[in-house]
Amino acid sequence: MTSFAHRGNARRTALLRLGALCGLTLAGDIPAALAAAKRAAAPALLSVDELALTGVLAELVIPRTDTPGALDVGAHRTIDHLLHTCASAADAAAFRASLARLDALARGHAGKPFRVLAAMDQTALLRALDGGIAPFTPADMAAFRKLKSYVAFAYYTSEAGAMRELAYLPVPGGFTGYVRVTPKTRTWAI
Amino acid sequence: MEASFYIKESAEQYDAIVVGSGITGGWAAKELTERGLKTLMVERGRPVEHGVDYLGENKAPWVMPNRGLVDAKVAEEQYPIQRQCYAFDEHTKHFFNNDRDMPYSTPEGRPFSWIRGNQLGGKSLMWARQSYRWSDLDFEANLKDGHGVDWPIRYADLAPWYSHVERHVGISGGKEGLDVLPDGEFLPAFDFNSVELAMKRKFDARHAPARMIMGRTANLRTATEAQQAQGRVQCQARHQCQRGCSFGAYFSTQSSTLPPALKTGRLRIATDSIVHSVIYDPKTNRATGVRVIDANTLATREYHARVVLLCASTLASTAILLNSTSGAFPTGLANSSGVLGHYLMDHLFGAGASGRVEGFEDDYYQGRRPTAPYIPRFRNVLERHPAFLRGYALSGGAGREGWQSAAAKPGFGKDFKAMIRKPGPWYFSLGGQGEMLPRYENMVSLHPTKKDKWGMPLLHIDCSYSDNDRRMQNDIADTSASILEDLGVKDVKKHLRTLEEWPPGLSIHEMGTARMGRDPKTSVLNGHNQAHDVPNLFVTDGASMASSAWQNPSLTFMALTARACAYAVDELKAGRI
Numbered sequence: 001m002t003s004f005a006h007r008g009n010a011r012r013t014a015l016l017r018l019g020a021l022c023g024l025t026l027a028g029d030i031p032a033a034l035a036a037a038k039r040a041a042a043p044a045l046l047s048v049d050e051l052a053l054t055g056v057l058a059e060l061v062i063p064r065t066d067t068p069g070a071l072d073v074g075a076h077r078t079i080d081h082l083l084h085t086c087a088s089a090a091d092a093a094a095f096r097a098s099l100a101r102l103d104a105l106a107r108g109h110a111g112k113p114f115r116v117l118a119a120m121d122q123t124a125l126l127r128a129l130d131g132g133i134a135p136f137t138p139a140d141m142a143a144f145r146k147l148k149s150y151v152a153f154a155y156y157t158s159e160a161g162a163m164r165e166l167a168y169l170p171v172p173g174g175f176t177g178y179v180r181v182t183p184k185t186r187t188w189a190i
Numbered sequence: 191m192e193a194s195f196y197i198k199e200s201a202e203q204y205d206a207i208v209v210g211s212g213i214t215g216g217w218a219a220k221e222l223t224e225r226g227l228k229t230l231m232v233e234r235g236r237p238v239e240h241g242v243d244y245l246g247e248n249k250a251p252w253v254m255p256n257r258g259l260v261d262a263k264v265a266e267e268q269y270p271i272q273r274q275c276y277a278f279d280e281h282t283k284h285f286f287n288n289d290r291d292m293p294y295s296t297p298e299g300r301p302f303s304w305i306r307g308n309q310l311g312g313k314s315l316m317w318a319r320q321s322y323r324w325s326d327l328d329f330e331a332n333l334k335d336g337h338g339v340d341w342p343i344r345y346a347d348l349a350p351w352y353s354h355v356e357r358h359v360g361i362s363g364g365k366e367g368l369d370v371l372p373d374g375e376f377l378p379a380f381d382f383n384s385v386e387l388a389m390k391r392k393f394d395a396r397h398a399p400a401r402m403i404m405g406r407t408a409n410l411r412t413a414t415e416a417q418q419a420q421g422r423v424q425c426q427a428r429h430q431c432q433r434g435c436s437f438g439a440y441f442s443t444q445s446s447t448l449p450p451a452l453k454t455g456r457l458r459i460a461t462d463s464i465v466h467s468v469i470y471d472p473k474t475n476r477a478t479g480v481r482v483i484d485a486n487t488l489a490t491r492e493y494h495a496r497v498v499l500l501c502a503s504t505l506a507s508t509a510i511l512l513n514s515t516s517g518a519f520p521t522g523l524a525n526s527s528g529v530l531g532h533y534l535m536d537h538l539f540g541a542g543a544s545g546r547v548e549g550f551e552d553d554y555y556q557g558r559r560p561t562a563p564y565i566p567r568f569r570n571v572l573e574r575h576p577a578f579l580r581g582y583a584l585s586g587g588a589g590r591e592g593w594q595s596a597a598a599k600p601g602f603g604k605d606f607k608a609m610i611r612k613p614g615p616w617y618f619s620l621g622g623q624g625e626m627l628p629r630y631e632n633m634v635s636l637h638p639t640k641k642d643k644w645g646m647p648l649l650h651i652d653c654s655y656s657d658n659d660r661r662m663q664n665d666i667a668d669t670s671a672s673i674l675e676d677l678g679v680k681d682v683k684k685h686l687r688t689l690e691e692w693p694p695g696l697s698i699h700e701m702g703t704a705r706m707g708r709d710p711k712t713s714v715l716n717g718h719n720q721a722h723d724v725p726n727l728f729v730t731d732g733a734s735m736a737s738s739a740w741q742n743p744s745l746t747f748m749a750l751t752a753r754a755c756a757y758a759v760d761e762l763k764a765g766r767i
Contacts, residue, residue, distance in 0.1 A: 061602040086259040149597035156593040157251035172557030175427040177381030181552045187592045187613050
């Protein structure tokens with residue numbers, strides 16, 4: 001019992017931190033997120049800290065705009081589930097190693113783990129990571145591209161990602177070879 | 191489908207037994223019952239009811255437990271082979287054979303990927319639906335270059351049967367007037383998109399007489415009155431075909447051949463019935479039925495009929511014959527020639543090229559087309575290629591990049607999200623499908639000791655590519671790239687899978703092993719898919735093929751089956767078999 005309560009608290013703390021980082025307001029989204037967290041199971045594969053870092057990174061890759069962002073759709077939880085259930089052990093281990101490497105470099109750079117850095121510092125580090133610029137290596141860059149592919153998969157296969165961000169047509173009724181692109185046109189979700 | 195059509199024990203003497211319920215088994219059931227024969231269809235898998243049992247259909251990714259991905263442990267333990275198939279995913283996996291329960295063996299270092307369906311409807315539920323006639327270029331190939339035995343038939347023998355099956359199936363495609371790819375009875379073709387249309391015009395002008403056409407597919411671009419009356423609706427372009435289609439918009443046993451067969455009242459179906467062997471009576475030199483093992487209880491039973499048709503799939507039909515031994519046929523039924531099990535072929539897939547297309551930013555498309563542009567064979571048609579015999583088709587097409595390829599690009603954040611929201615750059619890709627030569631050493635046999643859980647000997651498959659195959663595969667990659675570059679496609683990259691990445695079998699066009707031929711000494715079946723040795727025994731699936739050609743073979747299997755059934759019924763009525 002004690003360990004479950006402890007894990008619950010850790011999750012709560014992590015979510016509060018996450019919420020603060022992502023600019024969620026205490027009035028609406030934090031209580032909702034906490035309520036969701038009470039229902040949500042412990043992460044399947046990742047540690048609570050790894051899950052939180054995944055959430056921060058996912059939101060940095062696909063942030064909330066006029067449509068929901070990666071955190072809103074629980075992309076980090078989807079990634080945790082899919083890494084646990086569908087990925088190879090090697091891919092899951094590589095993902096965790098890339099999180100650890102990012103955190104280690106953040107600590108070396110600013111003395112703090114990545115997810116508590118100021119937003120500007122996070123962005124600057126990610127920009128270097130995305131471009132494979134020192135201290136990051138081409139291997140780090142490749143690992144980040146992999147993370148981006150996980151985030152894209154988790155987000156664009158979610159209901160909001162497919163239906164609100166992109167255009168989802170489950171039953172097109174037939175194939176039309178030409179439609180004109182207009183300012184309103186969005187990429188087909190599938 | 192009413193449950194009363196299903197039987198288990200039966201003392202009845204049927205007119206015909208059809209083993210298998212996939213593309214050819216369904217056609218045999220339809221033809222035989224419509225021609226008046228009381229027919230029993232025997233299927234090793236479970237029943238699948240049209241619509242009701244399409245478990246993955248209409249499920250958005252977010253309602254699936256794994257967003258469409260298959261649990262890694264389940265895939266590794268139960269589907270190590272089937273998982274290699276492009277159509278295998280969380281929506282479709284229940285239509286694929288369980289490799290743990292139904293193993294087979296291969297020699298060390300020579301893999302073969304045997305992709306199987308294991309249910310009523312077989313692979314007709316998950317096939318890729320590309321439907322092409324063969325021509326005399328194909329039927330004369332063995333005779334002309336000496337590889338394989340001469341086909342006992344020519345295009346003219348099969349042409350009316352192609353028409354016969356096409357009218358019922360519903361093939362969407364354009365009339366092109368090409369010698370290498372005869373026209374048929376078509377529904378309207380699916381559309382090209384803007385880039386494909388531009389590329390087609392350029393290709394046709396520069397590479398004549400080769401042409402880029404729209405792939406002919408067994409999806410209803412429009413439905414005829416007859417098809418509508420059968421409950422079939424035009425293709426909705428959902429791109430969910432392999433999950434099963436409640437609209438009946440593509441040809442499957444469930445949508446197309448079972449309904450008319452059942453309507454006759456002359457069809458019975460025994461599911462969960464694994465055929466152990468064909469029963470042979472040496473006194474009359476006739477097949478008299480099949481021995482069956484119940485898939486669930488392991489109980490054995492027999493079914494009897496006046497004619498037996500094997501439509502169990504290329505390798506399963508041959509395995510049944512190999513397991514049907516007797517004093518008269520110690521190495522397998524109808525194997526006096528000794529070629530049963532030999533001359534296994536597949537197609538060469540896995541080579542091609544792709545690149546980026548500039549411009550066309552204002553053009554998009556709507557719907558997920560069930561087919562793609564296709565370039566029929568041009569190699570070794572008018573000129574002799576120095577490196578290899580026979581030829582290949584190319585298929586591919588254009589699309590705009592979506593979120594799937596975004597992660598490989600630089601960026602993150604709002605700009606990255608905004609970029610993905612807009613249709614990405616156009617790409618164009620081509621991939622080949624090449625003919626594999628028939629070779630004696632590519633063969634299947636029954637494993638001397640290993641058995642499955644039903645006590646059936648495992649099939650041992652020994653198949654590899656030849657130098658001709660490899661040289662053709664290289665030309666597919668090189669030629670795809672040079673065609674794309676000639677069409678103005680940028681950043682063209684070739685792809686060429688190694689043997690380890692694309693073992694034979696994975697193209698799922700396995701053919702041969704009980705080939706047709708003119709001479710009983712060198713072939714198993716005659717020109718009517720009738721066993722030379724046993725007149726009331728027929729094999730009408732891919733096992734009967736004497737060469738593989740370069741086209742997708744299923745339409746030819748259908749035409750051969752319908753033709754063989756008409757012949758069998760005539761022979762039966764005339765008292766000759």
